[in-house]
Amino acid sequence: MAPRKSPRERQMLVLESVIALVFVLVACVELCDGATVVDVYRLIQYDISGAPFGSRLAGLNHHATSLHFSPHADLSRTVLLIPLREFNISFVKEYIAENKPLGGLLFLLPQIFNFENKGEVGSNHLDGTEELLKNVLAELEQILIRTNLPYPVYFAFEDDNINAVLADIKKSDITGQPATATTGGYKFVVSALEPKSLVSPSITNIQGWLTGLKAGDDAHQLPTIAIVASYDTFGAAPALSVGSDSNGSGVVALLEVARLFSLLYSNPKTRGQYNLLFGLTSGGPYNYNGTRKWLRSFDQRLRESIDYAICIDSIGSWENELWIHVSKPPENSYIKQIMEDFSSVAEELGFNVNLKHKKINISNPRVAWEHEQFSRLRVTAATLSELSAAPELLEKTGGLIDSRHFVDEKAIIRGVKLVAESLARHIYGHQGKNIQIFADNSNLAVNPYYIRSWLDVLSQTPRVAPFFSKDDPFVMALKKELEDHTDEVNLQREALDGMFTFYDSTSAKLNIYQVASVTFDLLLLLVLGSYLIVLFSFLVITTRGLDDLISLFRRPPSRKVKTA
Amino acid sequence: MTLFHFFNCAILTFGPHAVYYSATPLSEYDTLGTSIKAAVVYLATALVKLICLATFLKVSESDSFDPYQELLKALIGFIDVAGLYFALAQLTHRNISQNHKFQAVGLGWAFADSVLHRLAPLWVGARGLEFTWDYILQGLEANANLVLSISLAALGSLMWLRKNKPKTLIPIIYVCAGIVATMPSITSYLRRGLGWHFPKIVGFELFTSLVMAFISWQLFSACQRPSL
Incomplete structure (x- = not known):
């Protein structure tokens, strides 16, 4: 037995050492990969009725250059690295309008737009440069999402690594050596597959009820007040469209109002004679497509029982003026009443609420405000917003600029007070009386911590509806939160109407390689x-x-x- | 382009071995067999070393310099010397002069070392897009290693194979062989203990290898004189 064993043992030894060798090699492989890796977010790629918009490519493998490139250089095989801080919009307009060939574009955004940035937030006192950056970025975003760009366009955030790379590239550009295969420089590589169109994107509406106190009769006899906010976003980079203001602020306000009224409705003594319907709708950027489907799913009786609906849209950054947008003439008795309720409460809180009437044009497919979907079905409704004018399609929908940095919690708290207080006065019939139901320091006070934590969650969650997976954790979280405060919560999943097609690969990893030139290798x-x-x-x-x-x-x- | 860079680095790493073989009388006396045997002995030695390292050494969590562990590593490193002794003294070679024998063994030894330690990282790393100086430096290190291996083989042949050598030179030979054999530990100390960077270490290695080569050459010729 002994002589037989020894060769087997030797074999084992050899095997072990071979495995050890392989491990040593693997370790070497990992050590050798010294390239810089940066998270990048792709410009949205989508079609409207077959017409292509946005960045049409995802894969990237080109040398990089900065804005200091020589004017005669051929840029068809170069990535242009543009920091937002030194960027002039006329340049991009020129390049995009004339459809000049480019290898790709990479925009560097300041950290204030980064939703992962946990720095100082909520300061409403923006200095001049931040305001300027915001305006430039807003203009850039609108240009980019309305153009068909046949090359990859990415966004990244400034950090030490990429700033060092940028400084290096600038230096070589200024000395007059454009980065090509023969002079070295940096190579930007994103290995991505061809973007695929998303199959049948869906939108999910969430609704919850707080039923009023029946006076012996059928509950459906009670009138209903609906509070609605659209929660999804649209922006130049789907992976960055967190929409803190549009419409994260509205969602936060709705959840807080639901929480406050659930406290009141949990006690039979303070339960009102109105049903409250809370709706978190999706598809907001696409003419409030989700709201439309949600309303159409109601039966006639329910729709008629709705006294009025309050839609909350963008109330996160305002100073002393809010707008109530309506589509029925201001002389309408319901409108008058809503307006009276709101303006009296606003007066007590120390700001103004203005009414703005905009007629609906039925033949125009554009639905600028969420309440217009209600009005089209002859339900009285109004939108509470900080915006004085109706935005265009895909404008102010929670894009790149809409970061937590520019949203003020105090503004949201005032908005919540306004909505809750005026609703309560309407429900309990205290119109015109100066009674504070949700007074500070009472057990019904607006909870700033609740508002802050939900605002933080929303400001870190990109919410472009077509990119939500089925049973997305965020949608489930919203549902669960609404279940905590209201009854009969249910989800309604609908297909997004066919006008839009979206494409995947919204974020990627950019590898930055410092490459040697061919001349160096020859030398x-x-x-x-x-x-x-x-x-x-x-x-x-x-x-x-x-x-x-x-x-x-x-x-x-x-x-x-x-x-x- | 990057394949080009790989090619360059491969030339730098393995070229000198080939040049050494073809330029010196080794090629004329057809000593390739001896070199191959030495390379096989090197592989076996490396295996034994690996097993010893795995058995006796703790995996260090930090990259710091631990004197005890390093001492152990240096001791295990002397297995190389044993392997070299085996290759020089025990393996039966065809009629081959001592003069060529140590060169052939040193060459085979260094070549096997280069293939084992440098070929795979080179293949994986130097073909990548990212340019670093590391692979060029690694090639230079391979050159230094070639010189050191041949020096060690020369000193070894003086120690073990030559009987009539001047008494006064014996301690010097042993000291020099000791220094050359502990070179890996010295470089490891410089890297970890003093925090030297790779270029500096390679420079040091090149310099010491040339110095050691010169010393061992002088010793070798000094020992050769009386026999002539």
């Missing part, structure tokens, strides 16, 4: 060749003598002479 080859020749000659001379070396070169001709 190195020359140096190495001469080194080897010198080494050869040296060795021959020291070991065999100079004559041998000379004879090495002489031999071939002498042979020829002999044969001749």
